[in-house]
Amino acid sequence: MAHRAVLHVDMDAYFASVEVLAHPRWKGKPVVVAGPSLRSVVSACSYEAKRLGVRSGMPLVRAMRMAPEAIYTQGHLHSYASYTRRILRILVGFTPLVEPVSIDEAFLDVTGAPSSPEELAGKIQASVLSETRLWASVGMGPNKLLAKMASRGAKPRGIGRLTPDTMVDLPVDSIWGVGEETGKLFRRFGIRTIADLRVLSRRQLRALLGRSGEVLYFLCRGVDPSPVVPGEEAPPPLSIGNEYTFPHDVRRPAEYLPALSLLAQKVARRARDKGFRGFTVTFRYRLRDLSCHSRRRQLPRATDQRGKIFTVAAGLAREAVGSPVRLVGVKLSDLVPERARQLELFPGGGERVSAVVDAIRRKYGEASITCGRTMVGLPDRSRIPYHGRGTPA
Amino acid sequence: MVQEVSEPVEMVGHFRAGRVYPCRFRYGGRVHRITSVSSCWESRKGAYLSYHFVVRTTADDVFEVRFDGREMRWVLDYEYGDQD
Known part of the structure; x- marks a missing residue:
């Protein structure tokens, strides 16, 4: 049986890049996309804005203090969604097993494809760029976890690969699902890298984090059996x-x-x-x-x-x-x-x-x-x- | 400075292989020749699709034009100033 090969395609500074396409004179300038109110948070920012310290999720007012010279614009969701549809059409041309994760990222299962994952990743990046003039970073791995971590490490405009052996030197909070708080908790115990985390037993991790500790025991070993589920087979919403x-x-x-x-x-x-x-x-x-x-x-x-x-x-x-x-x-x-509803005797x-x-x-x-x-x-x-x-x- | 225009304009464009390509349009008593399309996207209003284009012209002006699928006409939505 062929080894699994999963790609994670993640658009670089997506909303900000689409805004720059729509405003060609903004190219090379710090651009920040936020909600319509001063009380909103930053949805996305260009790499030029990131260099000034602006981050996604930061309160807009704080970003404005940090980078007063940046260009602030509100988002245009219909335009991002339209670009996403075009990008998904490109991805489906490579494999029908495409799982959109959010508006700017998707997983592709390319197991058994005639081309190597590296070759496919390069072709996907080039096709997305030529069709939309937007850059994507592509991560490769034997499962979704490692592909996602690889694309994060490859940003911007990169292609990266991760295996269970090459992930050990990465910081512990680079694991998909380990947030800021859990990362802080680990640092308190002197756990900084994935290699440090692997020293802990399953029982110790469970004692520390409950059930999610057990999940983490496998994730830090690069084990993630979750399948790539194509969009049309996505489970119903909760x-x-x-x-x-x-x-x-x-x-x-x-x-x-x-x-x-x-x-x-x-x-x-x-x-x-x-x-x-x-x-x-x-x-x-x-x-x-x-x-x-x-x-x-x-x-x-x-x-x-x-x-x-x-x-x-x-x-x-x-x-x-x-x-x-x-x-x-x-x-x-x-x-x-x-369709499972009960019919009413006296419908209003x-x-x-x-x-x-x-x-x-x-x-x-x-x-x-x-x-x-x-x-x-x-x-x-x-x-x-x-x-x-x-x-x- | 973005200036909202929202005016129907006469446009010469191609419709080829299911795609729309704006070429030139008349606005403000001048013909503006489009040299490049910087961005394009679709929007839907109910059952009707519109196709939006941000275009550069030979005079290096930037405009946002739209093909309105409901009215079957071209509309100049915005004119972008030097800072935009």
Whole structure:
């Protein structure tokens, strides 16, 4: 049996690179892509901005202090998604076993391909570049873990390979899934590299980190049996949720209910589009001190209707919100396929309204129809002085 | 400085092998010849697709144009200034 060969294709500074293509005069300049509000975080930045200390996930205000001369623009998701579709079409030309992981990365299983993984990696990088003028880094390995770690090490514009033997000198937090906190914990015990981590027994790791310690025992040995699952065979979602950050903290129901209505509408629409209904509605909120809290309620019958989701979420919010909130979110979980639903003896008109709304939206677009409640009282977002185009999506 | 224009324009373009290639357009009383397409992407509004292009012209100006699939017309969306 042939050894497994997995490639991980990761676009370099993806959002920022797409913005630079759209603004040719920004080439070579530090470019930072962030949300529409000054309270948002950096979504992506060019390598020139990274050299100034800006990082993805950093609060926008901090990035602005760090790199005042950089170009700040808000993201254009439809344009990134359009480029992603083009890139995926290229990747599927090499193998049908392509698993998109996120908007800017994908795994490819090239086991048994007539060309060597190195040759394929080079061809993929060149094809993506010639078709889109965007650079990708490609990692190669005998499984997804090592391919992912290899692409991270190869950035930018590189091709890298990792094996269980060559990974030992890498820092412990380079393992996919080991975050900042776990890395700190290991450093406290003097564990800095993967070789150091391998000294610990399975039992010791379990004592230190619980069940995830057992997983880590295998990961640090380069063992990852997870298959590359093509996009169309992806498992069904566990939940469907949306969040909204207010431009300023709010406390009164009149201030947060329009946002909740908008979120309930989005969640219900996404559930119907995916063909799911959910039994549990969760209301999530973030306070001024950035602490996150949530409350959930189980429904007697699964739903995909905006009205029901909103009523439950609003009830939970009224019970929970006692001090100013910065962010609210609505999530529908315990999903079941729509076709498995129980028929109602006395169906209401809500479903027919949703069907008509969906038909209008599919024909004329997302913004063509909305619930009146979402249009009242939603505060204007404070915009950062963008150099770029457009209005928030 | 990005200037929003949002005006329909007369465009000469190719439609070849399922792709659109803008060539030149008339705007502000001048014909702008496109020398390169810097970026292109699609957007969907309901059932209708639009194709967006950021183009450079012989005068080194940069514009964002769009082929509107619903109205079947070309629209000049933005004119990018020297700093953009």
